[in-house]
Structure formats: structure tokens, C-alpha cells
Amino acid sequence: MSAAPLVGYSSSGSEDEAEAGARVRPGTGGCSRGQSPLPSQKLPVPDSVLDMFPGAEERLADDSAKHGGRVRTFPHERGNWATHVYVPYEAREEFLDLLDVLLPHAQTHVPRLVRMEAFHLSLSQSVVLRHHWILPFVQALKDRVASFQRFCFTADRVKIYTNQEKTRTFVGLEVTSGHTQFLDLVSEVDRVMEEFDLTTFYQDPSFHISLAWCVGDARLQLEGQCLRELQEIVGEFEDSEMLLRAHAEQIRCKSGNKFFSMPLK
Secondary structure, eight states, X not given: OOOOOEEOOOTTOTTSBOXXXXXXXXXXXXXXXTOOOOOOOOOOOOHHHHHHSTTTTXXXXXXXXXXXXXXXXXXXXXXXXXXXXXXXXXXXHHHHHHHHHHHHHHXXXXXXXXXXXXXXXXXXXXXXXXXXXXXXXXXXXXXXXXXXXXXEEEEEEEEEEEETTSSEEEEEEEEEESHHHHHHHHHHHHHHHHHTTOOOOOSSOOOEEEEEEEESOOHHHHTTHHHHHHHHHHHHSTTHHHHTEEEEOEEEEEETTEEEEEEOO
């Protein structure tokens, strides 16, 4: 079985702040000849001092239970922000009706599948930005996509995806028309990533709308017969051809808890 296509999510979701690199602990300093080195034990900071500087000694614990069992790709560190660029997809009632049929069928194979809370098509991997770079990054994106026209696309091919670490699996609808326009957008987003020395998107991306996800690598259960049955449900759903045709009207950048929208012309 060929490897599932990758999706550009961090393992704990793009809403989380993230770490750009490990902190370097200061050295303990040299010691005179004949002296025994002091143990490198970190002394506790008194509560009275910590109360004067909220957050100065705080590093948040990574509790996967707070993220539906997801595991972070990079540890949390204050001041660094997980950042993701995408095209939002506004789900109509008929789309949710289709999902109400697809998801229970997929859950007969993988009961732990959970519906996505919002829908989008990724134009970047999840990358890490320092807080003071967020606004310059967004401005660079706006400049790059300012001349792009709105376009139509269709996403009607069921496909199974994993994230790069194989810690999450997704059921998605792959784009079957409009692929060239998405590639053009990614090309401009990648240029911005390179300007900020960040990771660019995948070389041969599969643009898609993720419908549901679960923890772990569930490709074995979802590919094959299950995938064929899901595709049949999509093909036989009333007016599915029109239902799964949509317009890309804006690009959105999410950095930590901040959202930035860039309308297309």
C-alpha cells in the first residue's frame, strides 16, 4: 500500500503556540583549580518573586488530554506562535447533510473518528513564528496575493491522509478541479515562507478539505473497501456535483489566536 498523502497540520492543532527551538540553559561557570564543581541544580524561585513577574518562569505542560489526545509536533514555548495559511471553506447545510451520512459509515471502520469543527484547504504547513514577526509576515502575504483572482474549484474525491508524524489520520475530499490555481497560490505563499526562513509546502500537494480526524495511523482500516464505499456515498448523494463545487474568495492566516483575512480580487 502506498503511503497516504501528508497534511500540513501540527499534531496538536494550529491554534497552539509552539516552540521554534530548544532553550539553552546558561552554564554554571568555571571553578578554580582544586575546587569541586558545584552541582548544576536549579534552585526554586520564591513565590514572592514569581508573583512580581507573571509568566517569567512559566513553561506550559503539554497535556494531550486537553487536545483530544493529540500530541504536539513541537513543545509549547511562550512567544512562539504556530502559524498556518489556508483557504477557508464555508460549509452549507447540504454539505453537512452529506457529512452526516459519510461520517457514521466511516465510524463503522474507525469508531474514534471525530468531525472537524471547521473546514479549509491548506496552503502551508504549520510553521512557527516569533510574535514580533506576525504582522510583517501577514503584510508580505497580502502583497503576494493582492493580484490573485477568485476562482471555482471542486472537491469530490474521498482520500485518506496522515500528518507527517503519522500521529493523526484524516478523511478528506480532494480537489479535482482548480488544482492549478491552488498551486499558483502556494507558489506565492512559499516565497513568503522563504523570506522568513520557514518550511515551504509539500512538493506534490494534494489539496483537500478534511472532514474528520482521529488520533493514530488508521490508514489500514480506512483505505480499500471503506474508501470505495465512502466514494460511492459521495457519488450517489443528491446534487453532489453542484454541492461540492465552491469558490475560493479569500486566504486566511491563523497565527496563535489571531486571524488575518486577505480577500482575492
